[in-house]
Amino acid sequence: MSRFGRALRTEAREVLADRGALLILVGAVVVYAFFYPTPYLNEVLKKVPVVVADLDHSALSRQLTRMADASERIAVTAVVADVVEGERRVRDGGAGGLLVIPDGFERKVRRGEPVAVGAFADASYFLVYSQVLTGLLESAGTLSAGISITRLGASGVRRTQALALVDPVPLLFRPLFNPAEGYAVYIVPAVLILILQQTLLIGIGMRGPAPAADGGGPASKFGEALAVVLGRGAVFLALGLANLFFYLAVVEGVFGFPRRGSPVVLTLFALPFLTATAALGLALTTFFTRRETAMQVLLVTSLPAVFLASFSWPPEAIPGWVRGLSAVLPTSAAIPGFLRINQMGASLAQVRGEWAALWILVAVYVPLAAWLQLRHWRKAAPAP
Amino acid sequence: MIEVARRELERISRDRLSLWLLVLLPLGAIALLWATFSSEVVRDLPVAVFDGDRSDLSRRLVRMLDATPSIRVARQVPSPEAGYEEILAGRAWALFVIPGGLERDVRRGSPSPVVCYLNAQALIPASAIRKDAVSAVATLSAGVQLVAREARGASPGAALASLRPIRVDAHTLFNPTLSYVTYMTTALLPTVLQIFVLLAAVQALGSEIRDGTGEEWLEAAGGSVWRAVAGKLAVYTVYFFALTLALLGLLWRAGGVPLQESAAMITAATLLFVLAYQALGVLFVAVAGDLRLATSAASFFSGPAFAFAGVTFPVEGMTPVARVWSSLLPLTHYLRLLSDQAIRGATPGTSIDRLGILALFVVVVPALSLWRYRRLLAARPSLEAS
Known part of the structure; x- marks a missing residue:
C-alpha cells in the first residue's frame, strides 16, 4: 500500500511539473473542445442550392419551382432551359441537385394523366443527398396533394374525406433526443469522448514508464509493479474524471447539447472507461523510447476509432471481425454508452453491455500494464 | 542533393520508428478503414x-x-x-x-x-x-x-x-452503381496519408536538430540549406506520391470508379498534395525549432483535418471560422479536386483553381521558413556544448 501511495504522490508531483505532458492532458483537452465543434455549429444544413431545368415554362412548373425554393431544406439558385446545362452545373459543384420538370407537365396534370418530375441528387455528400431528395419530394408532394384535394372538392368530396383519400395511411416522424436533427449533437458529444481517450493515451505515453529509480529493479515482484501501475493510474483517473466533467457539464452546456445523464450514472460508467484507458496508456509507455513517439504513433488511431464507435456508421454495417478488433479500444464501448446515458437518458442497466465490456478491458489492461512495467524494470537494470 | 538523399535512406534504415511511420501505421489504418466500410450500404x-x-x-x-x-x-x-x-x-x-x-x-x-x-x-x-x-x-x-x-x-x-397527379422519380447523380463507401474511402485515404506525410517530414527535419547532427547534414548538401531540405524530403516525396497513387488506383478499381476525367490532373494534384504537406512540415520545424513542439503542432493541424475538409459536412454549411481553417488545409483542396475529377467527372477547368492553391502552398510556405534553417542547424551544437 505504501508503494501505491508513493507512486501516486510521485506521479502527481511530476505530472504537474511536466509542461509537455500538461500541454496534452490539459491544454489540448481545452483547445480541442472548442476548436473541433466549429464546423458543425450551424447545426442543420439548410437551403442546399438546387438547379431547376424547366422544360415546360408553364404556370404550374413555375409554381413547383417556387414551392421548392420555399422549402427550408433547399433553395433554387438557377432555372435553366435544358437538362444538360442543369447537370453540368451540379457536376461542377455549383448545386447539390437538379429538378427536371418535363415538357407537357401542366397539360398532362390538367388532363389527369400521370406525370413524373425528375429529382437528381448529388450522392457524394450523404447530407446534401438526403436534404435535396427530401426537399424535392416534399414540395412535389405538397403540390400534388393540393391539386388532388381541389379536384376532389370540385367533384363534391368533403375536405376531410379528400385528405384521407390522398393520404390514406398517414405517417408521422418524431425525431427523439435531437429533435432538430442537428449535426453537432450527432458528432460532437461522441468526439469529445474520443478526444478524452486520445489525450489521456498520448499524455501518459509522454510520461513514460516508471523508472527503475522508483524502487523497481531486476528483483521486483509483480505485486510491486501492480502497485506502481495502480498508483500512477489513480492520478490519471482523477485527471480524466476532471476532464470528463468539464466536457459533460461545461462544454456540452456551452454548446447547448441535451444532457440527460445523472452525475452518479456518468461517474459509475466513467470509472471502467478511464481506468481501462489509463492502464492501456501505461502499458503502451514501455514501447515508446522517446516522448514524441507517443504522439506520432497514437494520432492515427483517432480516425478508425471514430468510425468504429458505432455512432457515425451503424455497427450493423461493419464486418464482424473489424468490430471484434475494435473492442481493444475503450471508446468502442464508451462512446455508445455515454451517448445513451447523457444524450438519451439511459440508465446504467440500459448500458450494462457496454459497462461490462469496459470492465473486461480493465481486467486485461491493468495486469498487462503491470507485467510490461516489470519487464521494463528488468531490462533497464541489468542484474548485478 | 543525391548525397543528402543517400544519407537519408541510411538514416531511415537505421531507425525502427521509420518502419512504423512510413509503412505499418498508414497501411494498417487504411486497411482498417477500408474494411469498416466494406459492406457497401447500410442495411437491415x-x-x-x-x-x-x-x-x-x-x-x-x-x-x-x-x-x-x-x-x-x-x-x-x-x-x-x-x-x-x-x-x-x-x-x-x-x-x-x-x-x-x-x-x-x-x-x-x-x-x-x-x-x-x-x-x-x-x-x-x-x-x-x-x-x-x-x-x-x-x-x-x-x-x-x-x-x-x-x-x-x-x-x-x-x-x-x-x-397522385405528380410523381417524383428520384435518381442518384453521377454513377448510380457507385456506393457511398467508395466516396468515403476516397476521402479517408488521403486523410490518413496527410498525417504521415506531415509527421514524417517533421520527424526527418526535427530529428537532425534534436540529435545535433545539423552541421553534418548541411555538409552533405555542400552547405546549401535548400539542397539539404529538398534532398532529404525528396526520398519521402517519391515514396508517398507513389503510395497515394497506387492506393487510389487500387481503391477505384475495386470500387468501380470509372475515373471520369483527367488522370493527368489527378497525378499532378497528388504530387502537389504531398509537397504541400512537406512544405508545412518545413514550416512547423522552422517555427517550433524543436522536434517535440513541431510534432505537437503537426498533430493539431492534421489530426482533426477530416472534420474541416468538407467531406462529412460541406464547407458551405460551416461557420466562418471553420471555413477559414478549412481553406488553410491542403487536404480540403485535394479532396475537392479528387471528387470533382475522379467521381463527378467535372470539366478539368473547374479544378484549375484547386491545383493553383496547392501549388501556392508548395511555393509560399517554404519561402516563409527556409531562411531560419541555417541558424537552427548551426545553433544547436553550440547550445549542446554550452
Whole structure:
C-alpha cells in the first residue's frame, strides 16, 4: 500500500511539473473542445442550392419551382432551359441537385394523366443527398396533394374525406433526443469522448514508464509493479474524471447539447472507461523510447476509432471481425454508452453491455500494464 | 542533393520508428478503414414495432417495412414504452407505433397516423430508416387508394393519376452503381496519408536538430540549406506520391470508379498534395525549432483535418471560422479536386483553381521558413556544448 501511495504522490508531483505532458492532458483537452465543434455549429444544413431545368415554362412548373425554393431544406439558385446545362452545373459543384420538370407537365396534370418530375441528387455528400431528395419530394408532394384535394372538392368530396383519400395511411416522424436533427449533437458529444481517450493515451505515453529509480529493479515482484501501475493510474483517473466533467457539464452546456445523464450514472460508467484507458496508456509507455513517439504513433488511431464507435456508421454495417478488433479500444464501448446515458437518458442497466465490456478491458489492461512495467524494470537494470 | 538523399535512406534504415511511420501505421489504418466500410450500404437496421391494431393492414405494413433494404423489424413490443426501452438499450434505431383501429379507420377515411420515433442522435441510421419508411407507406397507401377509387368506379390508371397527379422519380447523380463507401474511402485515404506525410517530414527535419547532427547534414548538401531540405524530403516525396497513387488506383478499381476525367490532373494534384504537406512540415520545424513542439503542432493541424475538409459536412454549411481553417488545409483542396475529377467527372477547368492553391502552398510556405534553417542547424551544437 505504501508503494501505491508513493507512486501516486510521485506521479502527481511530476505530472504537474511536466509542461509537455500538461500541454496534452490539459491544454489540448481545452483547445480541442472548442476548436473541433466549429464546423458543425450551424447545426442543420439548410437551403442546399438546387438547379431547376424547366422544360415546360408553364404556370404550374413555375409554381413547383417556387414551392421548392420555399422549402427550408433547399433553395433554387438557377432555372435553366435544358437538362444538360442543369447537370453540368451540379457536376461542377455549383448545386447539390437538379429538378427536371418535363415538357407537357401542366397539360398532362390538367388532363389527369400521370406525370413524373425528375429529382437528381448529388450522392457524394450523404447530407446534401438526403436534404435535396427530401426537399424535392416534399414540395412535389405538397403540390400534388393540393391539386388532388381541389379536384376532389370540385367533384363534391368533403375536405376531410379528400385528405384521407390522398393520404390514406398517414405517417408521422418524431425525431427523439435531437429533435432538430442537428449535426453537432450527432458528432460532437461522441468526439469529445474520443478526444478524452486520445489525450489521456498520448499524455501518459509522454510520461513514460516508471523508472527503475522508483524502487523497481531486476528483483521486483509483480505485486510491486501492480502497485506502481495502480498508483500512477489513480492520478490519471482523477485527471480524466476532471476532464470528463468539464466536457459533460461545461462544454456540452456551452454548446447547448441535451444532457440527460445523472452525475452518479456518468461517474459509475466513467470509472471502467478511464481506468481501462489509463492502464492501456501505461502499458503502451514501455514501447515508446522517446516522448514524441507517443504522439506520432497514437494520432492515427483517432480516425478508425471514430468510425468504429458505432455512432457515425451503424455497427450493423461493419464486418464482424473489424468490430471484434475494435473492442481493444475503450471508446468502442464508451462512446455508445455515454451517448445513451447523457444524450438519451439511459440508465446504467440500459448500458450494462457496454459497462461490462469496459470492465473486461480493465481486467486485461491493468495486469498487462503491470507485467510490461516489470519487464521494463528488468531490462533497464541489468542484474548485478 | 543525391548525397543528402543517400544519407537519408541510411538514416531511415537505421531507425525502427521509420518502419512504423512510413509503412505499418498508414497501411494498417487504411486497411482498417477500408474494411469498416466494406459492406457497401447500410442495411437491415433493427427497429421495434408496436402493433396496436393486429389487423391485416397493420401486418401488411410491418411486412413491407421489413422488406425494405435498410429496415429489419427486430422485435414486436407489447407497448410503446417497451419500444422506447429498446431504443435506450441500443437494440433498436427506431420505434413504429401503429395505432389501434388503423384498418377500420382507414376504411372509414379518418385514420390516426402511424408514428415513427427515430433515434435522431444517430443521423445516418435515422435518415436511412426515414427514407425507407416513406417508401413502404407510399406503396401501402397506393394499394389502399386503388381499392377506394375502384369502389367509387374509376379505372385503376385514372384512379392513381387523380390521387397522385405528380410523381417524383428520384435518381442518384453521377454513377448510380457507385456506393457511398467508395466516396468515403476516397476521402479517408488521403486523410490518413496527410498525417504521415506531415509527421514524417517533421520527424526527418526535427530529428537532425534534436540529435545535433545539423552541421553534418548541411555538409552533405555542400552547405546549401535548400539542397539539404529538398534532398532529404525528396526520398519521402517519391515514396508517398507513389503510395497515394497506387492506393487510389487500387481503391477505384475495386470500387468501380470509372475515373471520369483527367488522370493527368489527378497525378499532378497528388504530387502537389504531398509537397504541400512537406512544405508545412518545413514550416512547423522552422517555427517550433524543436522536434517535440513541431510534432505537437503537426498533430493539431492534421489530426482533426477530416472534420474541416468538407467531406462529412460541406464547407458551405460551416461557420466562418471553420471555413477559414478549412481553406488553410491542403487536404480540403485535394479532396475537392479528387471528387470533382475522379467521381463527378467535372470539366478539368473547374479544378484549375484547386491545383493553383496547392501549388501556392508548395511555393509560399517554404519561402516563409527556409531562411531560419541555417541558424537552427548551426545553433544547436553550440547550445549542446554550452
